[in-house]
Amino acid sequence: MSDLESDPPILKVLLLLGLVLVGFALMVDVRRVSWGNFMGNSLKSSRPTETCQGEIRGDIVLSREKLAAFLTISERDPKSRVQEILPQSYCQLPTIEVRAGVVSEREVYPLAFDPHTWLIVLYEGEEYAGYQFRFQAPE
Amino acid sequence: MVRIIGIEKCIGGLAIALCTTACSLNPSPEPMRQIQIQQNWAIKPGDRIADHFVVAGLGDISIRLGGDTAYAPFAGRVQPNSSECVLFSSPDVPAYLFRLCGLSKPNLGEVQAGEAIGSGDYLYFxxxxxxxxxxxxxxxxxxxxxxxxxxxx
Structure with a gap:
């Protein structure tokens, strides 16, 4: 008796289902790769990333203690409160206008314990607006 | 015939293995980001009125894109916020988020400055x-x- 005759019908159905599934999976994968290539070739950035302008103070880094003290400051507090803890920055990013009529200044502080991570602090006039961490790719 | 059926079994096994691999290669989808907006308007983007979606609300700027593309203003991250809107955040712009509604098939996840976020007829920003x-x-x-x-x- 051959395998065709001995195999139960459920096995044949499973085999067919497997083929259908692989066909679907390959279609999904091809679509993903094609879209990725399209995005990579046609729509990737040619705009430069934000970099320091003006003076760079290479010796300025932010210790764990100062970072912990800084994180206790609330948004909208006076800029002077932040500057009591962080008197000098590593550098400044170019000024930008995010909100109509308000110029934003951005100060950069590399972390002493992780120099590839920058703390970026944004001020609007004499007001502290907020912070973010930026992860730099090692050169 | 015996040999043909043996090949069928091999193809079936390969099919299941390939399917499993292909499925596991797919990146996990960008999670929905919900935020609490201070202005609690009665009608907000994402609401439905008489079976129609509200795409923009008070505070949104409407721009006729005409099919053009909206680009990332800085390096950052695009996250879905509702069925019609995405949120763009950037470490270069602390304290701010940008909400873009009306774009079709937005490019979710990490984006470089100038990379396309999506395109559409109208952008509500x-x-x-x-x-x-x-x-x-x-x-x-x-x-x-x-x-x-x-x-x-």
Missing amino acids: ATLRKQPDGTWTIVEPAKDILERILKSP
Whole structure:
């Protein structure tokens, strides 16, 4: 008796289902790769990333203690409160206008314990607006 | 015949293995990001009125894109916020979020400055500023940011 005759019908159905599934999976994968290539070739950035302008103070880094003290400051507090803890920055990013009529200044502080991570602090006039961490790719 | 059936079994096994691999290669989808907006308008983007979606609300700037592309103004991250809207955040712009509604098939996840976020007929754009209590308030966007979003890099 051959395998065709001995195999139960459920096995044949499973085999067919497997083929259908692989066909679907390959279609999904091809679509993903094609879209990725399209995005990579046609729509990737040619705009430069934000970099320091003006003076760079290479010796300025932010210790764990100062970072912990800084994180206790609330948004909208006076800029002077932040500057009591962080008197000098590593550098400044170019000024930008995010909100109509308000110029934003951005100060950069590399972390002493992780120099590839920058703390970026944004001020609007004499007001502290907020912070973010930026992860730099090692050169 | 015996040999043919043996090949069928091999193909079936290969099919299941390939399917499993292909499925596991797919990146996990960008998670939905919900935020609390300080201005609690009665009608907000994402609401439905008489079986129609509300795409924009008070505080959104409406721009006729005409099928053009909206670009990331800085390096950052695009996260879904509702079925019609995405949120763009950037470590280069602390304290702010940008909400873009009306784009079809937005490019979710990490994006470089100038990379496409999506395209559509109309863009509904809002700038959100972080409040000390963790909520976000809609503010008037500057032209500079809108130009970065609309101009091809």
